[in-house]
Amino acid sequence: MSPIIAVEGLTKTYASGFQALKGVDLAINRGEIFALLGPNGAGKTTLISIVCGIVNPTGGVVKVGGHDVVRDYRAARSLIGLVPQELTTDMFETVWNTVSFSRGLFGKPNNPALVEKVLRDLSLWEKRDSKIMALSGGMKRRVMIAKALSHEPQVLFLDEPTAGVDVELRRSMWDMVRRLQETGVTVILTTHYIEEAEEMADRVGVIRQGEIVVVEEKAALMRKLGRRQLTLHLREPLAALPPDLADPALELSADGCELTYTFDAQADHGGVAELLRRLAERGIDFKDLQTSESSLEDIFVSLVRGRP
Template sequence: MSPIISVANLSKIYGSGFKALDNINLEIRRGEIFALLGPNGAGKTTLISIICGIANPTHGKVLVDGHDIIKSYRAARSLIGLVPQELHTDAFESVWATVSFSRGLFGKPKNPAHIEKVLKDLSLWDKKDAKIVTLSGGMKRRVMIAKALSHEPQILFLDEPTAGVDVELRKGMWEVVRQLQASGVTIILTTHYIEEAEEMADRIGVINKGEIILVEEKAKLMEKLGKKQLKLHLQGKIDAIPSALTPYNLELSDEGCQLTYNYDTKGERTGITSLLSDLRNAGIRFSDLDTTQSTLEDIFVSLVRAP
């Protein structure tokens, strides 16, 4: 199946000489949820702006379902819904009017049934006659999503969609995202709530300093770069790790009262059984132990901090 978005050799250089994007190559699969992660200033919003036709690239090419975003702008843009970081709404219009107007901007005929469905899905139906200016920040964010969905796009960009949204509203919004994916909509999101990407995304892309440094299936990424740790809480303090335990690359912490063993589960053996045996032989006793597994946030931080 051909990708719904294809980005080839894309660069963006501003007049000052600042290179916001550096030779980006990326393909987004039809119907997936793709999470684009990166620190502030990494180039996420610039990349989204170019794909959505808001900014022009310096070099490179972007195809949206086969349509060149520059040569066939209208055809490409009509396939995209965008929820930007900043809230831009017609403050003194009603929710119904502003969402309906957004549909008209794409040349779509009036469809009250669709607008009603979108507002109900986003729990905005009881607010349809309310002026935007009277809504809370979280509700305004939902209106932005409703506007993006008004013209029935095949692709939805969510740029920090849950910023400033409370926990209850956030959960409701992600349920809507799941429903959209089930209906065939491709979702591309950026978020600083990395646990959301860990829960929602099919694939993860990491961008840093204008370069894509990794694109991977979420499950494979967690398997490849995730670490498991065994922490042993010792019965007594030790000053140093005995030489017999050197092969395990143990870390001594908590003022000599804790040992940490990093391992993976790719093979059949973790080394834990032999470690515990060697600890006993070395005369080291422990009172408790626990295991932890690195999260997507741990992996993300290690990637963007890498030299």
């Protein structure tokens, strides 16, 4: 199956001379939830803006549903719903009229039943006659999502969709995203809440200084780049590690009470067992142990700092 979004050799250089994107290649599959991560200034918003037809590329090709976003921009744009980071809407208009108007902008016929469904799915139905200015920040964010869904897009971009909303509202939004995915909608999100990407995304892409540094299935990325740690709480503190136990992966705490062994779970091949055997031979006993593994946030930080 061909990807719903295909980006090839995409570049963008602004009039100031700043090169925001440097030959980006990216393919996003139909029906997946794709998390695009990167530090501020990495090129996330520029990439999204080009795909959505808001910014013109300097070079390369971008297609949405097979439609070139430059040559066939109307067809490409009609497939996309965008929820920007900023709240951009008429504060004096009602929720119902705002969402209905957005549908009309794409040439879609009036469909009160669909607008009602969108509002109910986002818990906005009781606020349908309220003016935008009277809503809370979280409700305004929901209205932005409703606007983006009003014309029944195949692709939904969510740029920091839960910024500034409470935990309960954030959870309900992600439930909505899952329901959209079940109907075949492709969801691309950027977020600073990396635990959300860890929970929601099927695949993760990391962009750094205008270049895509990795695109991988979330589970495979965490297996490939993740690290595990074994911490041993020693029964008696050590003044120093015995010379024959010296290993960059083995660290003794400042108080001598803990030994930490950092390893790659995929390539360790018995290293933990060997360590425990060697400690036992030297009479170094422990009273407790615990293990931990890298989170997606740990992997993200290492990637944006240039450490694979």
